[in-house]
Amino acid sequence: MTKTAEMQKASLRWKKAGLRVVLVPTMGALHQGHASLIRRARRLGDRVVVSSYVNPTQFNRRSDFRKYPMRPAADLNLAEHAGADVFFRPRSLYTSDASTWVEETARSRGRCGDRRPGHFRGVATVVTKLLGIVQPDVAVFGEKDLQQCEVIERLVRDLYLPVKIVRHPTIREKDGLAMSSRNLRLSPRQRVLAAVWAKAVRVAAQERGGAVPRRLRRLLQNVSGLRLEYAEVVGRHLCAAAWLGSVRLIDNRKCGLKR
């Protein structure tokens, strides 16, 4: 389905019929992390909508937007197999004269918010649009994007939107790398470094307090081809971002757990 009006009509009809609608918003390039979100959504309601939209306003770098992986046919297949009722792929969510922005100004500060100016404004705006179109009772987001979860939970609370936000645990490759569509852009050598990165995050998170980010910095300081962007403990999580060439990866782990 690509038409917003048609999607909204279908969803409002389901709700009138007493059905529980669950939304899984994605930017396409679906992987097993998404499949897990969709299976979770399946258990949470009666109709599962998987949206696929590469939102231009949340990319602070034009090149990152241009290079974002796209494979709609494979996506449709994966979404259906994981249990989606509707694969919603709007052509655009911004008319040429669109002029409305949603901005969350507290939880968007720090971490990715400081390093990607405008990113969370784009996220908040597009998520509000998707919630407007689909009117879900529940929406499922991956914990890999932890700050995004925090921003959206705050937005939904502040705007009194009648939707429950469910956080779903990060799904990882066998070597521990958090699944992400951007992993597709890694060279074979970078893919090896990405596993080193994921392990370093896991190991550093076993420390306590101020030692956590220090440990991560030390673990990665001699890894060439990898640049740590930030490492911070927020609440009970070590949150970190790193660059491998032109690919930026993020990850987070609960602190103080042996794994």
Place this chain on the structure above:
Amino acid sequence: MTKTAEMQKASLRWKKAGLRVVLVPTMGALHQGHASLIRRARRLGDRVVVSSYVNPTQFNRRSDFRKYPMRPAADLNLAEHAGADVFFRPRSLYTSDASTWVEETARSRGRCGDRRPGHFRGVATVVTKLLGIVQPDVAVFGEKDLQQCEVIERLVRDLYLPVKIVRHPTIREKDGLAMSSRNLRLSPRQRVLAAVWAKAVRVAAQERGGAVPRRLRRLLQNVSGLRLEYAEVVGRHLCAAAWLGSVRLIDNRKCGLKR
């Protein structure tokens, strides 16, 4: 009703039952203009919610907020007589850590938007919250606040909110003054000037093109105690604002009509 959760629950229940919910958002101090909005709402749906909330974030002057008239008992009475099913008077729509803002950046420019910094951001934010809580099928706004209608229509379109915005014509006193809660703050002498102002807007709008604002300026230039803030033709309307002491009045009239 004062609880947002209770209001939302009632509204969602009505909608599940197939009832059409209509919202009339107000800032209280209800007058016959509001009564007319509520009667219109009554004809448009099955359940009419009148909200009353003096939204602090849309006042760019602290003193204007402090002096805004309040009379909840009379309001409840007027709303019920005009046909409201629920008089929704939330205590606050901002928790102390509220951090989400909705901003419309095109139609909020010019006219009141330029003279009242932050005003339409406050309006857009609170209207999005009220639409979130009440989930109406229709919301009715007075055309006296023409730019506000334009901003809200754009916001609803951009965020794909499933609500129809209905503009309701301005209701006037016998001498032509547009009804407004702020009229209560006029002294007897200012009330006379306000009628002069309303007549000048009506007469000037009978001109055509560039002559319209010029005529209004000329009509008001020698009226002492009244300061014209702006006069502009936007689309087919003469839109204007004026100060009478510390009270700011706005009005608009369709151009080129003899009345």
